Amino acid sequence: METEDTRTKPEEERVTPSQGLSKKAQKRAAKAARLHELKLERRARERETKKRKRQERARAVANGECDVNATRKRPKTDAAGGGSPFNARLVIDLGFDELMTDKEINSLTSQLAYTYSANRRAPHAFSSLLFTSINGRTKERLDAMNDAGYRRWSNTEWWEESYERIWTRSFPPSQSPSCEPTNAPADSTSTETETTADADELRKSVVYFTADSENEILELKEGETYVIGGICDHNRYKNLCLNKANASQIRHARLPIGRYIALATRKVLTVNQVVEILLKWVETRDWEEAFWAVIPKRKFQGVERGGDIVSDSGGEG
């Protein structure tokens, strides 16, 4: 039975006893429900798309087709890493192609991608990142990865020649020492050979990093050049880089890991781990901080630091 109230209201506003809502309100509720359903469907679609992208990215990283860090969103800063560069040159010596298995070459090329990415994102990146002696299967693998993505790596130099060219510099312009892609140094067209004194000066500014050195590096200095052995050898070749540094008559040094932490395993790290440690040191001027930030915790000898419980959260060592 209609009440006085409902009889005087327009029909669409009358309350339906079964639902306690006017027709207008019911329409509004139905519309809201429809919109809500559409919203849920949209959310589900977005979740699916994200999931698919995550899977594609993981597959690409697993296949070594892209760098895990390169696909993440970068913080919005003017410079890639945001801060002033550290004015020193970092060299990755790729002159070990023949000593690696195909699998190790794949690991190495992934490490090169991590290296580039780490330097690009660092708050204080090395001002120059140079890859020397690029050749053989390492080059083939790089060419095949991500449509030769390394050719688009900004602020990198690629030399077919050895790092020794840094101080020998005896290449006439007709024999361009670089292969694609090369952002050749400004003076690479010089036909002049450095004077012995200049060459010696340059040679003195170079340090080859190797875990086999008896020297420990205490600080990095602007104006110097730091060479890292671009090899993945699972420690098969002891003294390989040490001998190379001695043959080149340049300084060599190991990271001062033992001063700060006891490692349960060997102190030989991967190329990108060493680079990340150097970048962290540049940022913090604190080796201990740098080691704790980068070295996989499973390598630590069950120690704790400042109350931190050591757990296995590290990557490939």
Ligand SMILES: C[S@@+](CC[C@H](N)C(=O)[O-])C[C@H]1O[C@@H](n2cnc3c(N)ncnc32)[C@H](O)[C@@H]1O
């Ligand atoms: C996998 S290691 C290569 C090991 C190789 N058997 C050698 O003779 O150095 C890759 C490179 O990372 C650097 N590296 C690794 N661990 C290091 C450490 N504890 N101190 C200094 N450099 C290190 C070195 O430049 C080394 O050549």
